[in-house]
Amino acid sequence: MDLTGVTLRDFLWNKRLAGGLNLALRRSRKHDRALLDTLLERLPAARADHVFVTGDFTNLALRPEFTLARRYVQRIADLVGTARVSVIPGNHDAYTEDAVVERRFEEAFAEWIGEGARGEWPYLQLTGSLAIIGCSSAVPTPFPRASGRLGEAQLERLEALLGRDDVRARFRVVLVHHPPVPQHGSELRQLEDRAAFAAVIARAGADLVLHGHDHREVRAELAGPEGRWVPVLGVTSATYRSSHADRRGRFNVYEVDPVARRVASVVSELA
Ligand SMILES: [Fe+2]
Numbered sequence: 001m002d003l004t005g006v007t008l009r010d011f012l013w014n015k016r017l018a019g020g021l022n023l024a025l026r027r028s029r030k031h032d033r034a035l036l037d038t039l040l041e042r043l044p045a046a047r048a049d050h051v052f053v054t055g056d057f058t059n060l061a062l063r064p065e066f067t068l069a070r071r072y073v074q075r076i077a078d079l080v081g082t083a084r085v086s087v088i089p090g091n092h093d094a095y096t097e098d099a100v101v102e103r104r105f106e107e108a109f110a111e112w113i114g115e116g117a118r119g120e121w122p123y124l125q126l127t128g129s130l131a132i133i134g135c136s137s138a139v140p141t142p143f144p145r146a147s148g149r150l151g152e153a154q155l156e157r158l159e160a161l162l163g164r165d166d167v168r169a170r171f172r173v174v175l176v177h178h179p180p181v182p183q184h185g186s187e188l189r190q191l192e193d194r195a196a197f198a199a200v201i202a203r204a205g206a207d208l209v210l211h212g213h214d215h216r217e218v219r220a221e222l223a224g225p226e227g228r229w230v231p232v233l234g235v236t237s238a239t240y241r242s243s244h245a246d247r248r249g250r251f252n253v254y255e256v257d258p259v260a261r262r263v264a265s266v267v268s269e270l271a
Pocket of ligand 1 (some may be wrong): 256
């Protein structure tokens with residue numbers, strides 16, 4: 001990788017360890033934390049400027065699960081620096097009302113969610129040429145629902161943040177756990193207000209949207225203002241064992257050009 005002029009060409013690393021972590025606790029035949037350990041060993045070689053973890057972190061939002069997941073995120077932070085890590089919750093991290101009321105996610109990951117630690121979503125992190133906006137689509141849903149919702153207040157705040165001068169001057173990365181584009185499969189797993197999210201992006205613009213949730217590689221787009229298209233990219237679970245190439249555990253390295261406001265390349269590091 002070309003690291004010269006790193007302020008102009010940042011390397012972003014997006015890995016979804018959450019789903020893997022969570023499911024590894026219960027469905028170990030498909031999910032194997034050893035894959036995650038392997039990927040973490042390779043993290044320094046990726047020389048990422050920033051690491052995004054887009055959930056899920058737990059299975060049932062139990063405290064011991066958060067303790068384990070925090071240990072993994074701390075390992076990432078030890079490797080790349082605490083300020084270079086951003087996380088957002090998945091639906092499993094808000095699995096029960098108790099978990100939400102007790103703010104288990106916010107407690108476990110306070111260092112990596114900005115003002116989200118105070119319950120203010122989405123949070124904003126300004127770091128170098130990046131403006132990172134982390135949304136929470138995690139809401140408790142009765143089984144078998146696994147849908148997500150941002151809600152009006154969060155969408156309003158998202159649009160306001162995207163329009164700020166100090167944000168617009170940077171490469172704007174929006175994080176949301178659920179894919180904000182229509183997915184094949186059941187409506188029970190989708191982002192309920194994805195049309196409203198798409199409308200915000202159409203009005204305010206963004207440069208990259210990253211998500212988790214779907215255990216497969218996703219390459220999509222949303223319309224932005226002035227005829228621009230905003231890449232919407234999803235990554236598989238880091239611990240998923242699969243014979244299907246698009247589902248195998250990995251992390252992705254996104255090379256972005258903040259000046260041209262484009263994603264220059266996406267390279268997958270398979271576990
Ligand atoms: Fe999920």
